[in-house]
Amino acid sequence: MTSIQMPQLGETIVEGTILKWLKREGDSVERDEPLFEISTDKVDTEVPSPVAGTVRKILVEEGTTVPVGTALMEIDEAGAASGAASGDGASGDAASSPASGAAPPAGATADVSAGAASSVGSSAAPPPAAPAPAAAPAPASAAAPAATAVATVPDRGPRSQILSPLVRRLAKEHDLDLAQIPGTGSGGRITKADVMAVISSGAAAPAMAPAQPMPAPSAGIGDEVVPVSHIRRAIAEHMLASTQGTARAWTMVEVNVDHLVKLRERVKDAFQERYGIKITYLPLVVRATVDALLEYPDVNGRLDGENIVRHRFVNMGIAVSYDAGLIVPVVKGADGMNTIGVARSIADLAARARAHQLTPDEVQGATFTITNPGPYGSIASVPIINQPNVGILSLDAIVKRPVVIDDAIAIRSMVNLSMSWDHRVIDGELATRFLARVKQNLESWDFAEDLGV
Amino acid sequence: MATQQVEAGAAGHGAEPRGKRGEDGQATYLIAIAEALWEEMERDERVFMLGEDIGVYGGAFKVTEGFIERFGPERVMDTPIAEETIVGMSVGAAMEGLRPVAEFQYADFMSSGFDEITTVLSRYHYRAGVPLPVVLRGPSGGGVRASSFHSINPEPWYAYAGGIKIICPAFPSDAKGLLKSAIRDDNPSMFLEHKWIYRRIKEQVSEDPEFLVPIGTADVKREGSDVSIITYGAMVHKALEAAEALAQRGISAEIVDLRTVYPLDEETILRSIEKTSRALVLYESYRFLGIGTEVAAVIAEKAFEHLDAPVVRLAPPNVPVPFSPPLEDAFLPQIADIEAAVDRLAGW
Numbered sequence: 001m002t003s004i005q006m007p008q009l010g011e012t013i014v015e016g017t018i019l020k021w022l023k024r025e026g027d028s029v030e031r032d033e034p035l036f037e038i039s040t041d042k043v044d045t046e047v048p049s050p051v052a053g054t055v056r057k058i059l060v061e062e063g064t065t066v067p068v069g070t071a072l073m074e075i076d077e078a079g080a081a082s083g084a085a086s087g088d089g090a091s092g093d094a095a096s097s098p099a100s101g102a103a104p105p106a107g108a109t110a111d112v113s114a115g116a117a118s119s120v121g122s123s124a125a126p127p128p129a130a131p132a133p134a135a136a137p138a139p140a141s142a143a144a145p146a147a148t149a150v151a152t153v154p155d156r157g158p159r160s161q162i163l164s165p166l167v168r169r170l171a172k173e174h175d176l177d178l179a180q181i182p183g184t185g186s187g188g189r190i191t192k193a194d195v196m197a198v199i200s201s202g203a204a205a206p207a208m209a210p211a212q213p214m215p216a217p218s219a220g221i222g223d224e225v226v227p228v229s230h231i232r233r234a235i236a237e238h239m240l241a242s243t244q245g246t247a248r249a250w251t252m253v254e255v256n257v258d259h260l261v262k263l264r265e266r267v268k269d270a271f272q273e274r275y276g277i278k279i280t281y282l283p284l285v286v287r288a289t290v291d292a293l294l295e296y297p298d299v300n301g302r303l304d305g306e307n308i309v310r311h312r313f314v315n316m317g318i319a320v321s322y323d324a325g326l327i328v329p330v331v332k333g334a335d336g337m338n339t340i341g342v343a344r345s346i347a348d349l350a351a352r353a354r355a356h357q358l359t360p361d362e363v364q365g366a367t368f369t370i371t372n373p374g375p376y377g378s379i380a381s382v383p384i385i386n387q388p389n390v391g392i393l394s395l396d397a398i399v400k401r402p403v404v405i406d407d408a409i410a411i412r413s414m415v416n417l418s419m420s421w422d423h424r425v426i427d428g429e430l431a432t433r434f435l436a437r438v439k440q441n442l443e444s445w446d447f448a449e450d451l452g453v
Numbered sequence: 454m455a456t457q458q459v460e461a462g463a464a465g466h467g468a469e470p471r472g473k474r475g476e477d478g479q480a481t482y483l484i485a486i487a488e489a490l491w492e493e494m495e496r497d498e499r500v501f502m503l504g505e506d507i508g509v510y511g512g513a514f515k516v517t518e519g520f521i522e523r524f525g526p527e528r529v530m531d532t533p534i535a536e537e538t539i540v541g542m543s544v545g546a547a548m549e550g551l552r553p554v555a556e557f558q559y560a561d562f563m564s565s566g567f568d569e570i571t572t573v574l575s576r577y578h579y580r581a582g583v584p585l586p587v588v589l590r591g592p593s594g595g596g597v598r599a600s601s602f603h604s605i606n607p608e609p610w611y612a613y614a615g616g617i618k619i620i621c622p623a624f625p626s627d628a629k630g631l632l633k634s635a636i637r638d639d640n641p642s643m644f645l646e647h648k649w650i651y652r653r654i655k656e657q658v659s660e661d662p663e664f665l666v667p668i669g670t671a672d673v674k675r676e677g678s679d680v681s682i683i684t685y686g687a688m689v690h691k692a693l694e695a696a697e698a699l700a701q702r703g704i705s706a707e708i709v710d711l712r713t714v715y716p717l718d719e720e721t722i723l724r725s726i727e728k729t730s731r732a733l734v735l736y737e738s739y740r741f742l743g744i745g746t747e748v749a750a751v752i753a754e755k756a757f758e759h760l761d762a763p764v765v766r767l768a769p770p771n772v773p774v775p776f777s778p779p780l781e782d783a784f785l786p787q788i789a790d791i792e793a794a795v796d797r798l799a800g801w
Contacts, residue, residue: 164730164760164761164762165757165758165759165760165761166730166758166759166760166761167761168758169758169759185800185801186800186801189801191761192730192761
């Protein structure tokens with residue numbers, strides 16, 4: 001018998017929600033066949049079966065949020081000899097071994113042979129080997145530990161997961177949800193002062209406690225009440241933590257992209273034909289930005305306690321909106337790609353983001369982020385920094401404007417490039433030099449050759 | 454035990470300790486100790502002193518100067534240079550009902566009487582049912598360029614013996630009140646006078662002959678809210694200076710002066726931690742197994758759920774006290790070290 005547990009999708013993920021069971025009790029499964037869909041703070045994904053066999057038992061109901069490592073289902077392996085311990089999942093087996101004195105002898109996982117689900121595990125003194133009715137619904141709460149640790153805190157910095165004994169005690173005594181308290185200590189740690197500030201402000205009621213039923217909201221007649229999704233909650237926490245944890249400043253430059261507009265008009269059909277994807281301005285801006293990041297590595301860094309880490313590579317986060325909200329897939333190693341490579345990577349990531357097929361690894365590790373609200377028509381934006389990045393660049397809409405060139409008024413395609421940046425790490429001069437470099441690249445580079453058409 | 458009074462008015466005949474208070478009435482630590490001895494010698498004729506050169510010479514640091522003129526050589530007894538004998542004589546005298554106060558020229562030399570102290574003095578009451586009201590006093594501590602034979606903090610060795618109260622005051626008033634309590638206590642005690650403090654620190658000290666400070670009670674020398682500095686002896690004064698500098702930068706340090714290191718006043722320590730949630734344990738005995746090691750363990754064990762940061766220790770390394778001034782300064786915790794440790798703790 002193999003016990004399937006809530007997987008840990010990323011080192012900072014502590015819990016996940018079962019969105020949907022794709023198999024029912026009694027269903028047969030192939031190895032690698034999807035068993036269920038889960039939602040975590042980072043990503044929604046399907047979880048494949050590690051073994052082939054028959055679903056014996058489902059332990060957690062859809063919609064339930066449980067800590068990583070919680071047993072979710074049991075699968076009887078195909079062809080496994082009766083009574084043999086399964087190869088992996090030792091902890092899961094132990095969890096379901098019977099209470100002492102119950103019938104099965106040592107060696108005990110003892111899947112009682114046949115198809116009908118035998119309840120082996122329920123510890124509350126069942127008559128020995130009493131077969132459970134096959135149709136009995138799986139008790140959802142059986143496997144979910146009663147004490148969901150106080151320690152489910154979003155990753156807001158290298159030390160945000162460190163909870164001192166005092167902080168744990170205060171949170172318990174005052175029934176605080178630590179996930180709602182931003183840490184101002186070093187590395188994002190929640191300090192005594194942070195907790196005391198919440199207690200003294202009187203806001204000591206849990207706001208959005210994970211896996212708790214939502215308190216009945218006060219809604220008027222006709223109002224639509226929509227529960228906060230996992231993704232929405234993660235976005236909310238991330239954005240709030242960034243707003244409260246960075247010294248955000250903002251700078252904008254305007255760029256003459258007339259020649260890029262003309263270039264794109266000229267090559268877009270050939271590009272699509274040759275590479276199978278549309279050429280947009282975004283890859284060009286990414287290329288121009290990567291060059292500036294390599295020139296000004298502080299912008300491509302992060303603050304880590306007492307140190308500033310300057311990354312040797314550029315992992316470009318690209319904000320992508322999709323039906324569930326917003327997600328930031330990462331073009332890994334963007335500094336090693338030409339414009340076509342960047343364009344392909346963005347097209348691939350965006351398509352899979354919208355299809356909910358990103359892996360957790362693909363939404364982590366950005367060293368800088370670009371957001372692209374231009375297609376929706378904005379001409380200037382003040383984005384929130386995607387922590388722990390130092391900056392986020394906004395590419396707004398390209399519009400034709402009258403500009404002064406050589407003391408004459410001309411019509412040109414112009415775009416505003418703006419950046420929100422963390423004043424803790426860099427200053428205005430550097431931020432502006434960086435943006436000026438991006439601008440200079442876009443205005444002076446000849447992308448025609450790079451696009452290969 | 455009944456107290457026997459010597460004839461009244463003896464002190465009024467011009468006999469008094471040589472060391473005097475200043476014009477302003479303030480007493481140094483050294484004068485306060487001399488006053489405690491003098492008052493208790495006057496109060497109870499069973500009290501007598503013994504030690505090397507404490508009579509005509511007045512003691513290595515002149516604490517007992519003038520005593521022999523007032524109390525005579527039988528109660529201010531010069532001994533050979535033989536510390537084991539000094540302890541042994543004290544034990545014997547106490548068995549016979551006297552209340553000896555033995556002086557050691559340096560606390561370093563107490564270890565020459567180690568066996569008498571740790572196996573006899575500390576356990577005799579337990580073994581024989583006979584209390585031994587002995588006080589062993591000696592100057593301890595470094596910072597005075599006295600090198601490795603004249604600078605140690607021996608309190609952990611003797612605290613470990615288990616039956617001896619170990620007193621390490623930092624202020625003149627505490628020194629006077631605690632020494633008088635020790636002399637009146639029927640249990641053996643060790644009174645360690647930090648020699649760096651002797652003539653550096655002075656304050657108004659009570660002249661009431663019944664002024665006592667209870668053994669085994671710590672004292673908060675400065676109230677604070679951010680970090681507790683648990684310390685004793687000369688380090689109290691360094692901590693107070695550091696706290697002043699820290700306050701300029703907005704960090705409020707509370708300073709707990711243990712005063713007695715055995716038994717430990719856990720209640721006062723824990724009350725302070727409950728308030729500040731952060732502890733720096735600062736001590737001059739060696740870092741490894743020094744007094745602060747026990748303090749840190751008590752905090753970790755009993756105040757765990759009040760801690761917002763790990764307990765931090767600041768103490769000298771387990772090496773001989775260096776003679777070279779720069780090395781001795783590097784060896785002992787300095788004000789800058791304390792500030793740095795508190796900064797790390799406050800920023801944890």
